[in-house]
Amino acid sequence: MPSSTIRNQAYGWLLLTPAAIFLIAFTHYPAIATLGQSFFSESTVIRPAEFVGLENYQIMLTDEVFWKVVRNNIWYAIGTIPASVALAMIMAIWVNGKLAGRGLVRMAYFTPTILPMIAVANIWLFFYTPDIGLIDQFLSMFGFSGRNWLGNPETVLSCIIVMTIWKEAGFFMIFYLAALQSISPELEEAARIEGAGRWYYFRRVTFPLIMPTTLFVLINAVINSFKLVDHLFILTKGGPDNASSLLLYYIYEVAFSFFDEAYAATLTVVLLVTLAIIAIGQFLLMDKRVHYR
């Protein structure tokens, strides 16, 4: 191998090193350490951890709360992902058109994204509060009142889904807006000359062209549906009776309220593997339908 190539290689690796160090230290090493920890028992100063093999995983399979949060998380994903992505797309097409006060509307749609999740949750807590909350006061004008939105296991998860959609749609809208603006206006002119209707144009031109964005947004939405739990701390703390608890929130509880790092590591491994499978699946499945330019 000529020495210049070696030098080039070394040069390249040196450039990568700083990023690699951080990636390994904060992403890869913790992931592997977590996997390792999941095979050990809970450790305290008095009772050091010992190797227990798959025992933590066995415990997990019989843990009712675990299955409940998994079910909740699936419903949460089904509830938030399609709705927020569709809404984002509609909002983006709406504010991409020529309309008066366009800047204002765009800003209004984007506002929820800027607000910190904790602040949002505090606002919505008072929306949902029975009797004095915004929703109840509005409903009381029509003679309904006293709905205990967050205190009822049947409604609590839906309430959280609605809030999440409100929070997320604006964020995804920005990506769609950028994608829409990169579509050449000539396409629309040509389509109009050919006599294509607006719906036909959307279905056959716009939608396929923004497919890469959709893939990106979908992956983000899936990750978010497992990742976003900040609001639970304020709104419900996972209650009542775990009816609104999500997998990551449960992991937090196990790790920092029960101080059972081993079991928390086990749950984390499950979360990581699930997310990895979903992401890979999305890429493989959607890759054929996505046209990159």
Next chain:
Amino acid sequence: MKSVKRYMAVMASALSLLILSSNGALAATELTMYYPVAVGGPLTKVVDGLVADFEKANPDIKVNAIYAGNYNDARIKALAALKSGDPAQLSVMFSIDIYELIEQDAIVAFDDIVETDDDRAWLKSFYPALMENGVTQGKVWGIPFQRSTIVMYYNKDAFREAGLDPDSPPATWDELVSMGQKLVKKDASGNVDRWGLMIPSTGYPYWMFGALTMQNDQVLMNGDGNETYYDAPSTVEALQFWRDLGDKHGVMPANTIEWGTLRQNFLEGKTAMMWHSTGNLTIVKKNATFDFGVAMLPAKKRRGTPTGGGNFYIFKKSTPEERAASMKLIRFLTAPDRTAEWSISTGYIGTRPDAYETDKLKSYVMEFPPAAVARDQLEFATAELSTYQTGRVRKLLDDAIQATLTGAKSPEEALGSAQDQADRLLKRYR
């Protein structure tokens, strides 16, 4: 490129400032203390003020008092700091964290630190009920600081409107139900405009439940923290009563009631009575637009409430000098005068009888009698639920309570399975 340079310049000057300031503030002993705030109000300012007073009186000790979020956050931060090797020397943490901290070998007992007879006498100067959560294995591990009990806040105007005597709030469970029913106000179409009572069941359901069980003459755990009594008949009875308040008697909304918004509900007149921490007293006093009263919780077989709130702990990873300085700080902050001041500005209980003998607190209680209710109730108070594996054991009870209140399970069923699981967790500590 220009902005990068400017950024570097700013960073460099900030760094040099940092170095300068840390050199300038070199003190003989430096203490780091975490403390939580669990109720509303600008408590951080009060703590900062107290700490500043201490530093003025003890120029050789520097105290970094760090606000660490709620009780859970404070414990996590303190334990994380401990593991990272840059520990705090003392902290205010949840009184019920004691077993967790002992199991992590994180704290030292005050009995092992005290040196003088004066110190030993000081250990005995607090209300016994407030010491219960801080004592195990025959030693004192926690010194009461921001301590509370549950009291009943009630709207005197609502009492008058319902034709009840505003000076005799319900003293028994039966009265709670009968008076509560009179206090419920409905509009023309039958919607409830004002509830009789609200007992919060999110956030800290086990705490409220501790009051109901104590009133039924039943404690939830033993003093060694390795046994729970979740499925005792009187425990089940107490939970049944809680559920009946909403389901059967119609005094309270059904399902769970949010801890965080309850105070607002009360202040807006949506409930005539609420059970809440005494830590809310000052802020309710400030914001109530109606005449309100504070009463002890009612009795079934006896009166009862758990205590709650935060204790001082001293960490094991500390030098003898730091321990001595920590003791000094704790003794300073729990001195009768400061305790009185703290109690007035927060509503937390004065932790020792002699605080109520100070002029400050005496005159405050005189002009605002509700401030004494929590103190008088201490006679009936018991420890807050706290065991080994306390997070899990507590969550089992929380879930059982919420499952019952939302109608998912019967009290027997919910508490029975909670007890089974608690037994499994606590077996190895017996």
